[in-house]
Amino acid sequence: MIQTNRRTTLKDVAREAGVSAMAVSKVLNGKGGISPETSKRIREAAKKLNYQPDNIAKSLRVQETNTLGLVMGDSSQLVFAKVLRGVQDAAAAAGHSVIVANTDQDVEKEKRAVELLLRQRIDGLILAAPLRVSPEALNKLQDNGTPTVLLMRSSPGLDIDSIENDNFQGGYDIVDYLLKTGSRDIWFLSLPLASQPSQVRMRGYRQAFRDHGLTLAENQVVHCEPYIEAGAQAMTRLLDNGLKSGTICCGCDLIAVGAINVIRKRGFSVPEDFRVTGYDDIDLMDYLEVPLTTIRQPKYEIGNEGVQLLIERIQNPQRIARHLSLHSDLIIRKST
Numbered sequence: 001m002i003q004t005n006r007r008t009t010l011k012d013v014a015r016e017a018g019v020s021a022m023a024v025s026k027v028l029n030g031k032g033g034i035s036p037e038t039s040k041r042i043r044e045a046a047k048k049l050n051y052q053p054d055n056i057a058k059s060l061r062v063q064e065t066n067t068l069g070l071v072m073g074d075s076s077q078l079v080f081a082k083v084l085r086g087v088q089d090a091a092a093a094a095g096h097s098v099i100v101a102n103t104d105q106d107v108e109k110e111k112r113a114v115e116l117l118l119r120q121r122i123d124g125l126i127l128a129a130p131l132r133v134s135p136e137a138l139n140k141l142q143d144n145g146t147p148t149v150l151l152m153r154s155s156p157g158l159d160i161d162s163i164e165n166d167n168f169q170g171g172y173d174i175v176d177y178l179l180k181t182g183s184r185d186i187w188f189l190s191l192p193l194a195s196q197p198s199q200v201r202m203r204g205y206r207q208a209f210r211d212h213g214l215t216l217a218e219n220q221v222v223h224c225e226p227y228i229e230a231g232a233q234a235m236t237r238l239l240d241n242g243l244k245s246g247t248i249c250c251g252c253d254l255i256a257v258g259a260i261n262v263i264r265k266r267g268f269s270v271p272e273d274f275r276v277t278g279y280d281d282i283d284l285m286d287y288l289e290v291p292l293t294t295i296r297q298p299k300y301e302i303g304n305e306g307v308q309l310l311i312e313r314i315q316n317p318q319r320i321a322r323h324l325s326l327h328s329d330l331i332i333r334k335s336t
Contacts, residue, residue: 008049016045066096068310069117072128073105078282079226079252079299083128083151086303094311096123105225107131118146124310128152128303133196147313151306152297153196154323161309163302163324167197170295170328171204174249174277177330179212183247183275188221189234189259191251198223198251201279205249224255231258239266245273247336253278253285256292260335264290275336281329291333298326 010028014021019038027034027042028051034042045051068091075084084100091098099120101113110131117125125141129152132138138158141148150162178186188205191198202221209216222238224230231250235258238248245268250256256278263274270276270290278285281296309322 008051010051012049013042013046013051016049017042065121065123067120067122068096068098068124068126068307069114069120069122070098070100070126070128071103071110071113071117071130072100073131074102075100076102078284079254079280079297080128081283082299083303086300086305087126087128087151087307088303090304090307090311094307096307096311098126103131105131114141118144122146124148124314126151126306126310147310147317149306149310149313151302154325155321156323159321161306161313161321161323163306163309163326164197165295165297165302165328166325167200168204168207170279170297171201172208173204173328173330174279174293174295175205175208176211177332178247178249178275178277178336179208179214181336184214185246186216186220187238187243187246187248188216189231189248189250189255190221190223191226191255193223195251201251224251226252226254228254228258228261231255232262233258235259235262239263239268244268247275248277250276250278253280253282253292253294256294256335257288260288260290260292270335277336281331285331286333290335293333293336294331296329296331298328301326 010021010024014024017024019042023034023038024042027039028046070087072080072084074080088098099117099122101117103110103113124147127148127150130150133153135158138155138160142160148160150160152164153162154164155162190202206216222234224234231254235248239262248259250259256276260270260276263270268274276292278292278294281294285292285294305324312319
């Protein structure tokens with residue numbers, strides 16, 4: 001007789017034990033419902049035949065691939081780089097790989113990226129600073145049944161885990177510091193109005209003004225995209241309209257870099273004529289010709305702890321959603 005290396009199957013074990021393949025599956029997967037005597041007979045048959053479970057087939061049946069999907073605006077941007085590293089480190093520690101999809105800050109690309117990853121049979125989905133955070137969009141995503149976590153955004157009132165920096169406190173701290181150190185004519189180059197962090201930070205800005213007995217003038221708030229070019233364009237408009245001094249509180253470090261470049265090209269100095277602040281504390285901000293005062297987001301921790309939240313959700317789909325807000329630090333440098 002010619003012997004082959006054919007893998008022993010559930011049906012082989014079932015035939016040897018004189019039971020159904022379903023009974024074998026229940027016993028070997030610890031699901032119960034089979035009598036102790038039959039369970040013992042099945043285990044003895046599996047040992048006799050040297051049965052080894054087919055983990056690949058099992059992963060396909062239960063849709064467990066040990067793979068997480070990560071959707072982010074642009075992994076090449078410094079603000080996302082440490083978030084990505086935190087995600088990858090935590091995923092590797094948990095035995096998961098990560099598929100990364102970039103969206104270039106485009107709503108339609110983000111939607112297509114999410115759909116593509118869901119078709120890849122991922123175990124969980126991570127959305128880093130997503131553009132679509134409306135209750136309708138998140139509820140639709142939740143209906144899919146894939147465990148999901150939001151990074152750098154919140155999901156109040158929804159059963160979706162989220163983790164972000166404390167945007168309210170960050171906004172408050174930067175303005176409180178500026179007011180305590182003499183600034184009064186403060187102009188805000190804020191993130192886009194529709195941005196969730198922008199809205200929360202603005203509440204922090206306003207509260208700091210109120211606590212100092214002042215009111216934030218809405219006509220001194222300019223919303224712009226989080227890029228160096230956008231910061232330069234917004235600052236150019238302010239200078240063209242006659243602004244010659246003051247404080248420029250920027251919604252992110254890249255906006256601040258653009259603003260500082262224009263200020264200096266126009267012959268003004270930082271911080272003598274204009275004090276400038278940013279938000280995020282991306283790498284290199286301490287190495288600029290005029291090092292930038294900013295709020296340091298715990299970017300690596302957001303990515304790392306976000307994955308831990310997601311793993312918990314995968315293991316316990318019924319648990320109540322957790323919404324974490326991590327502390328940010330005020331970093332004071334030469335620009336103020």
